[in-house]
Amino acid sequence: MNHPLLQVENLVKNFELRANSGIRKTKRIVQAVSDVSFSLDKGQTLGIVGESGSGKTTVGRCILQLLDITSGTISFAGKILSGLSFEEMRQIRRKMQIVFQDPFASLDPKMTVGSSIAEPLVVQGVAGNHEDKVASLLELVGLAADHAKRFPHEFSGGQRQRVGIARALALDPALIVLDEPVSALDVSIQAGVVNLFSDLQKRLGMSYVFIAHDLSVVRHIADRVAVMYLGKIVEIGDKKSIYEHPTHPYTKALLSAVPVPNPTTERSRSRIMLEGDVPSPVNPPTGCRFRTRCWKATELCASSEPQLVVRPTGQLSACHFPE
Amino acid sequence: MGELVLSIRDLRVTFDTPLGPLEAVRGVDIDVHEGEMMGVVGESGSGKSVTFLAAMGLLPHRAKVTGSVTLNGQEMIGASNKVLRNMRGGLMSMIFQDPLSALNPVHRIGDQIVEMLKAHQPKMSDKDAANRAVELLDIVGIPQAAERAHQYPHEFSGGMRQRVVIAIAIANNPKVLIADEPTTALDVTVQAQILEVIERVQKYFGTAVVLITHDLGVIARVADRVNVMYAGRNVEKGGVDALFDHPSHPYTRGLLASLPHEGVERLTPIIGFPPNMLTPPPGCGFAPRCSHATDACLVSLPPLRAFGDLETACIRAEELVMKAGLS
Numbered sequence: 001m002n003h004p005l006l007q008v009e010n011l012v013k014n015f016e017l018r019a020n021s022g023i024r025k026t027k028r029i030v031q032a033v034s035d036v037s038f039s040l041d042k043g044q045t046l047g048i049v050g051e052s053g054s055g056k057t058t059v060g061r062c063i064l065q066l067l068d069i070t071s072g073t074i075s076f077a078g079k080i081l082s083g084l085s086f087e088e089m090r091q092i093r094r095k096m097q098i099v100f101q102d103p104f105a106s107l108d109p110k111m112t113v114g115s116s117i118a119e120p121l122v123v124q125g126v127a128g129n130h131e132d133k134v135a136s137l138l139e140l141v142g143l144a145a146d147h148a149k150r151f152p153h154e155f156s157g158g159q160r161q162r163v164g165i166a167r168a169l170a171l172d173p174a175l176i177v178l179d180e181p182v183s184a185l186d187v188s189i190q191a192g193v194v195n196l197f198s199d200l201q202k203r204l205g206m207s208y209v210f211i212a213h214d215l216s217v218v219r220h221i222a223d224r225v226a227v228m229y230l231g232k233i234v235e236i237g238d239k240k241s242i243y244e245h246p247t248h249p250y251t252k253a254l255l256s257a258v259p260v261p262n263p264t265t266e267r268s269r270s271r272i273m274l275e276g277d278v279p280s281p282v283n284p285p286t287g288c289r290f291r292t293r294c295w296k297a298t299e300l301c302a303s304s305e306p307q308l309v310v311r312p313t314g315q316l317s318a319c320h321f322p323e
Numbered sequence: 324m325g326e327l328v329l330s331i332r333d334l335r336v337t338f339d340t341p342l343g344p345l346e347a348v349r350g351v352d353i354d355v356h357e358g359e360m361m362g363v364v365g366e367s368g369s370g371k372s373v374t375f376l377a378a379m380g381l382l383p384h385r386a387k388v389t390g391s392v393t394l395n396g397q398e399m400i401g402a403s404n405k406v407l408r409n410m411r412g413g414l415m416s417m418i419f420q421d422p423l424s425a426l427n428p429v430h431r432i433g434d435q436i437v438e439m440l441k442a443h444q445p446k447m448s449d450k451d452a453a454n455r456a457v458e459l460l461d462i463v464g465i466p467q468a469a470e471r472a473h474q475y476p477h478e479f480s481g482g483m484r485q486r487v488v489i490a491i492a493i494a495n496n497p498k499v500l501i502a503d504e505p506t507t508a509l510d511v512t513v514q515a516q517i518l519e520v521i522e523r524v525q526k527y528f529g530t531a532v533v534l535i536t537h538d539l540g541v542i543a544r545v546a547d548r549v550n551v552m553y554a555g556r557n558v559e560k561g562g563v564d565a566l567f568d569h570p571s572h573p574y575t576r577g578l579l580a581s582l583p584h585e586g587v588e589r590l591t592p593i594i595g596f597p598p599n600m601l602t603p604p605p606g607c608g609f610a611p612r613c614s615h616a617t618d619a620c621l622v623s624l625p626p627l628r629a630f631g632d633l634e635t636a637c638i639r640a641e642e643l644v645m646k647a648g649l650s
Contacts, residue, residue, distance in 0.1 A: 051510035051511070051512065051513075052510055156596045158596065159596075186366035186367055186537065187366070187537065187539070187578060187581050187582060188366060188577060188578055188581045188592060188593035189592065189593075189596065190581070190592075191581035191582075191583075191590035191591060191592035191593075192590075192592035192594075194583070194590050195589060195590050195592065198589070213510070213511070215511075216582070216583045217583055219583065219585070220583035220587070220590065253512060254511065254512060257511040257512045257514065257515040258511055258540065259515075259518075259538070259540030259541050259543060259544040260540050260543065261539040261540045261542075261543045261567065261579060261582055262543055262567060263543045263544075263546075263563045263564050263567050264564065265543075266540075266543045266544045271515065273515055273516065273519065274512040274515075274516075275516075276480075277480040277481070277482050277483070277510075277513060278510070293512075
């Protein structure tokens with residue numbers, strides 16, 4: 001049996017927008033995720049990068065079945081996740097956890113951090129001494145066992161995020177979706193949390209879906225990277241090929257837009273300045289969704305949608321005129 | 324370097340809180356010269372925003388502000404409301420992180436620029452002001468400026484709104500533009516556009532820009548000189564190349580080392596977290612997190628002093644450079 005831990009095939013997620021224009025009720029559909037496929041092996045990290053509205057967070061929520069998917073399949077450890085009974089899903093949920101962006105909003109201010117961390121154990125009816133488990137989890141994430149009695153407001157942002165991680169680890173998951181887990185933290189604190197993710201993965205062997213807009217953090221932590229634009233994966237492949245030989249114009253532009261902390265490099269870099277903003281996902285451009293901002297776009301890009309194709313450097317990208 | 328336009332001397336800001344006085348800014352000195360791009364970098368709570376809110380006279384009354392801020396020779400601390408009103412939006416403007424809350428949702432953006440123009444140039448005719456507003460929108464890169472001037476803020480995207488805010492801020496050709504995290508809420512491709520607009524304003528009008536940010540990449544891209552702040556103090560300042568090439572302060576070094584670099588297997592965080600400003604340490608604010616701290620660091624607040632081509636607030640800067648050279 002050699003199947004990937006997580007397999008996403010042709011995932012589509014639509015949201016309905018209800019708007020009242022005068023007396024008529026109109027229904028519009030936002031295709032937040034459109035035909036997304038990827039797989040993730042055990043012990044690996046897939047980074048999903050993209051700007052706001054790219055659908056990266058929605059993909060994460062769909063994987064965890066926090067949102068009902070519109071079509072497509074998501075299989076986890078060889079099992080297709082749709083149409084499962086409540087009880088079957090409950091068993092699978094133990095193996096999939098999430099860490100959120102905002103360490104202030106994701107912890108209940110009225111619960112001690114110990115009871116927050118123990119909550120998944122209680123919900124799943126895990127027998128045994130929760131106190132000991134909580135203590136070992138706190139130590140695992142670099143906090144002290146006696147922190148369990150404290151409340152979230154007694155912790156700094158970085159420490160709170162560690163509590164959130166401890167809670168995600170409580171049920172020994174095989175997969176953790178990390179949704180912008182370090183973007184709310186100051187850089188000096190961020191580095192410690194990123195190291196913690198690497199250490200935990202080495203030690204416990206779980207897989208990560210690391211969703212972020214910060215390309216340099218993703219470069220550091222991911223094995224493979226998917227670049228999303230307006231609900232679609234435009235390029236996916238090994239970290240090395242994506243960062244060193246980007247083939248999709250959007251990937252190239254995104255990489256060149258990130259300022260690097262080195263004034264000499266910054267002055268000598270040639271930059272691709274994209275015009276305008278990301279179009280509304282309610283009414284995405286025809287053909288290639290990136291064409292309205294792409295300097296290479298031709299009529300072909302408007303009339304025919306490019307498919308993901310393997311490039312010489314190993315990755316897949318969806319462009320009629322790859323770099 | 325051009326003429327000195329904004330000079331901050333020994334600025335201190337104290338807030339009265341239920342838990343006692345909180346000194347958010349503890350003796351900051353910053354000079355801004357004509358036409359330069361000054362980067363101010365620091366983490367949350369370092370006092371970087373409060374420093375410039377105080378300089379603009381925008382802090383609530385309960386904040387106690389002492390020290391001196393002179394703009395074009397005019398003292399701003401303790402100045403009358405009339406003087407402050409004249410200065411703000413006239414000689415000095417400020418833009419913020421969230422462009423939507425800076426704009427009035429029920430007024431057309433053209434009118435909002437006109438309002439700013441007429442506040443400082445009451446003799447300007449309606450027609451001239453309206454034309455100037457369109458010109459300004461054009462300068463900040465809004466396409467079809469004449470038509471867009473009649474639209475409302477909700478009809479603009481985040482990046483376009485920030486451009487509108489910049490147009491309002493530069494309407495009266497200020498000497499100093501303070502940009503407080505102007506691109507933090509924006510996507511990177513849009514950030515690149517806004518930084519380009521700010522640079523264009525700086526070069527085109529000779530406006531001095533103070534760019535407050537936590538992003539060292541942004542600093543490296545646009546700043547001429549940099550001020551690093553920590554726990555309400557300047558800890559290091561100097562030219563952007565010198566500062567990134569051979570930072571003297573352990574905090575600056577720690578900050579640079581904590582960023583992901585190509586080929587680095589493991590990141591180097593700064594241990595611990597910033598001090599509680601209700602009970603700041605008596606000595607160097609960074610000492611509790613600094614691996615080089617000695618007893619001498621804990622005694623009194625180290626002043627900023629010249630050190631090579633930089634200014635540093637580390638009393639051990641010389642020793643540390645020697646040590647780094649040896650290892």
